């Protein structure tokens with residue numbers, strides 16, 4: 001295909017052949033950023049009200065730069081005499097922010113940096129190699145793609161991604177990319193470490209909800225057996241790649257959404273881009289090298305009967321630096337029903353969400369455009 005066919009002119013009258021043009025967009029933004037454009041193609045231009053605000057042309061759109069201190073949880077302190085204080089901080093973060101950063105989490109630095117590095121090398125492979133994993137099938141164990149849902153999105157997002165399922169590991173592993181050659185080895189180490197950290201965090205979160213968890217008086221009913229379910233639960237890894245964008249103030253790397261699971265463990269490089277909504281404003285999460293951003297997902301909001309809130313977040317892009325993030329999404333097994341924990345509902349605080357399961361979510365996600373917290377809204381009883 002001749003790229004000149006989609007070269008963007010001054011007035012953004014770009015399309016000579018809509019079919020060729022859409023084929024080009026389907027190849028993703030890495031391809032686009034390497035081949036065309038001094039201006040952003042129309043397909044990526046978001047309505048004014050949804051663009052990153054406060055940015056002028058050519059600037060990196062750092063909205064509301066750093067006037068928020070996102071809670072930082074020192075994971076090592078959870079094991080010490082400060083545990084009850086840290087649990088309070090955790091509860092506060094999950095109730096009021098839906099998000100916190102974890103430092104001293106115990107995952108070796110070479111495991112996190114190798115995952116970032118091999119993710120980056122995957123996106124450096126020739127397109128023909130990456131293309132092998134392109135599919136619109138949401139149930140596929142591995143999926144390479146662009147935007148959010150490239151067969152449905154009317155406006156595209158400036159992101160390419162690689163998603164791979166991780167549970168059960170031995171069944172999933174043979175489907176993962178075989179190139180770069182060390183991809184599987186490094187990703188397995190990362191998957192195991194993040195799963196362990198997720199379970200430790202959930203143990204603390206269950207305790208912070210007032211559900212007994214001490215070794216001597218743990219009761220199955222109290223925590224509704226949730227920790228056991230999570231041990232055998234689903235894990236999805238998403239590597240996001242955001243190349244430099246010619247007009248970042250007009251687009252988004254990822255539109256506002258909440259994650260579906262219990263928690264997402266997000267590893268980001270040193271380039272800013274993640275924003276969370278806090279008190280109706282978009283706030284940039286300052287990367288802390290080696291730390292994880294932890295997002296409360298919809299399933300934890302449901303389990304806690306609305307006490308902990310899933311966080312609305314999005315990614316913005318910039319004109320100079322590529323950015324990578326790796327999200328690890330965790331939940332119960334795909335066949336398990338998710339419902340408010342009975343211990344957290346009372347006559348005066350009745351159940352706020354109806355039963356839901358993964359199948360319903362996947363159905364929803366593949367049939368409609370993601371809009372904010374719409375899925376969760378559709379599960380609300382009151």
Ligand SMILES: O=C(O)CCC(=O)C(=O)O
Pocket residue numbers: 238240254259266268273274275313314315324325327
């Ligand atoms: O890249 C980011 O910072 C956000 C990624 C994200 O929200 C996701 O993968 O669900």
Ligand SMILES: [Fe+2]
Pocket residue numbers: 257258259264313327
């Ligand atoms: Fe997300």
